[in-house]
Amino acid sequence: MAGKLSIILFSGTADKFIPLGVLTQGAAAMGMETRVFVTGFALLGFTKERHELPFPAEFAAMAPALAKGLTAKQVPPWDAMLRQAKELGARVYACSMMSGVMGLERGDFNALVDDVVGVATFLEKAEGGQTLFI
Amino acid sequence: MADDPNRRLIDARGKACPGPITDLSLAYRRSKVGDVFELWATDPGIRPDLQAWAKKTGNEIVSVEERDGAIVAVLRIRAR
Numbered sequence: 001m002a003g004k005l006s007i008i009l010f011s012g013t014a015d016k017f018i019p020l021g022v023l024t025q026g027a028a029a030m031g032m033e034t035r036v037f038v039t040g041f042a043l044l045g046f047t048k049e050r051h052e053l054p055f056p057a058e059f060a061a062m063a064p065a066l067a068k069g070l071t072a073k074q075v076p077p078w079d080a081m082l083r084q085a086k087e088l089g090a091r092v093y094a095c096s097m098m099s100g101v102m103g104l105e106r107g108d109f110n111a112l113v114d115d116v117v118g119v120a121t122f123l124e125k126a127e128g129g130q131t132l133f134i
Numbered sequence: 135m136a137d138d139p140n141r142r143l144i145d146a147r148g149k150a151c152p153g154p155i156t157d158l159s160l161a162y163r164r165s166k167v168g169d170v171f172e173l174w175a176t177d178p179g180i181r182p183d184l185q186a187w188a189k190k191t192g193n194e195i196v197s198v199e200e201r202d203g204a205i206v207a208v209l210r211i212r213a214r
Contacts, residue, residue: 003190022151025152025156026152026155026156028156028159029152029155029158029187030155030159030187030190030191031159073150074148074149075150076150081152088156088159088160
């Protein structure tokens with residue numbers, strides 16, 4: 001049994017999606033049961049309609065340098081890392097309550113999302129493992 | 135070592151973390167006990183990450199060395 005990592009992705013700012021991709025792909029590569037529960041404004045990163053994810057205002061000035069560094073180091077985009085994680089068995093769930101609040105239905109989400117579930121489902125699946133809130 | 139016909143080369147040079155460990159994991163999925171991997175990587179995180187991966191999956195690190203500006207690790211698959 002290789003353990004279990006569950007990530008609650010709440011923040012919808014672009015910077016948080018980088019550690020999401022790295023942790024999810026890394027955990028899946030380690031053979032861990034890996035799950036992401038997407039809620040809040042982060043849901044906008046998972047819709048068929050493309051949304052430009054904002055940078056937090058206090059780091060906005062550094063965003064161009066970060067983008068340059070990521071390219072130079074050949075770090076894949078966060079969604080590519082998540083797709084790789086999913087190929088290794090990771091699963092992504094959208095929060096049913098916040099989806100409803102934001103007017104998003106199952107069909108509005110892109111292929112990264114495996115299902116729309118309630119918090120009880122996520123907590124039950126996360127039980128006994130490590131949980132991160134991003 | 136180099137003439138081992140079962141040795142599989144994994145070239146993860148230039149890939150940032152967690153690319154190398156992911157390539158290793160993908161190869162591991164298609165492996166059988168006794169297989170030997172030769173992993174080439176340039177991300178310095180692969181040294182400690184290899185230890186973590188081997189411990190987690192129950193596999194053996196045969197050697198780790200620097201060659202031509204890269205980190206070259208030889209691993210033997212012990213557990214599936």
